[in-house]
Structures are given as C-alpha cells and as structure tokens.
Amino acid sequence: KEVERVQRPGEGRVGALGDLLAENKAKKQEEFDKIIHDNRFCPPKALDDDEVNFLGEKEREIRERERQREEEERRTQREFRLEQAEQKTEKDSIDLAKIMGQKRKHAETNAQSSILSKLISANRKTGAELSGEKKQRQAEPAGGNALSGLA
Structure with a gap:
C-alpha cells in the first residue's frame, strides 16, 4: 500500500x-x-531597568538634537540680521554719498550763484555810485557847492 x-x-x-x-x-x-x-x-507589565535606561537615553538624544536645532536656528537668524544690517549700512552709506554729492554740487552751484549775485550786486552798487556821482557832478555846477545840499 x-x-x-x-x-x-x-x-x-x-x-x-x-x-x-x-x-x-x-x-x-x-x-x-x-x-x-x-x-x-x-x-501591562512594568518596564525593567534596561528598558527604562534605553528609553531615557533616547529621550536625552531627542532633547539634545532639539537643543542643537534651536541653537543653529538662533545662530542663523543672528547671522541673517547682521547681514541685513550690513547691507542696510552699505546702502545708507551709498545713499549718503549720493546725497552728499548732490549737496556738494548744490553747494557749488549755490556758491557760484552767490559769487555771481555778489558780483552783480557789486556792479549795481558801482553802477549806482557812478550814476550818483554823475548826478552830483551835474548838480554841483547848478547849485555850486556839493556840501550845501547836505546841510
């Protein structure tokens, strides 16, 4: 079989x-x-010492990683803020240089205008004085004495 x-x-x-x-x-x-x-x-059964130690170690590792991550984030933010401040300072100094350049040009233009204004006004005064002297000369022969008109 x-x-x-x-x-x-x-x-x-x-x-x-x-x-x-x-x-x-x-x-x-x-x-x-x-x-x-x-x-x-x-x-549920209680954890033995090995399990407790293992879980404690894992928890410490997690906390340490989190602390390092937060520290790295703070450092990165600090560096970013410093870079922004430096860029702003550079931009401000460039803007200030442009403004100062414009002010210098404006001041030079103003100085030139001022000098021209003074020259023109001096010429006017001189012209006015000359015309005043001409008027006095013309008035003297008619009136005789220039001091008589002042008294």
Whole structure:
C-alpha cells in the first residue's frame, strides 16, 4: 500500500491535508483568543531597568538634537540680521554719498550763484555810485557847492 501512495500522492492525502490545515488554523485561533482574553484583564507589565535606561537615553538624544536645532536656528537668524544690517549700512552709506554729492554740487552751484549775485550786486552798487556821482557832478555846477545840499 505504501508503494501505491507514493505513486499516487494526491488520492487519499487531499482530504487529510485539508483536515490538517483546518486543525492548525483552529489551534492558532484558540491561542490568539486566549492571549487576547488574558491581556484584557492583566495590567501591562512594568518596564525593567534596561528598558527604562534605553528609553531615557533616547529621550536625552531627542532633547539634545532639539537643543542643537534651536541653537543653529538662533545662530542663523543672528547671522541673517547682521547681514541685513550690513547691507542696510552699505546702502545708507551709498545713499549718503549720493546725497552728499548732490549737496556738494548744490553747494557749488549755490556758491557760484552767490559769487555771481555778489558780483552783480557789486556792479549795481558801482553802477549806482557812478550814476550818483554823475548826478552830483551835474548838480554841483547848478547849485555850486556839493556840501550845501547836505546841510
């Protein structure tokens, strides 16, 4: 009979294999149900020292990484603010140089205008003095003495 089973493996064993699989599945389900039932009513087990140390170390690593990240962020912000201040200072100095250049040009123009104004007014005064002298000369022969008109 063993020879027949080897030659025809599928005949009698198909039913036996299906039964075996069903039994294994039922056993696993019972074990699973028992574990679930037991865990529902049992408090969780306490952590041992190794687990506590491991979790503590992980927490310290997380805090250290967070501290380093915050420090890096503060440093980056500080550098950014300094760069902005330097750029603003450079821009202000460039603007100031432009303004000073404009003021110098304006001052030079004003100085030139002032000099021209003084020359023109001096010429006017000189012209007025000359015309006043001409008037006095013309008045002198008619009146005689220039001092007589002042008294």
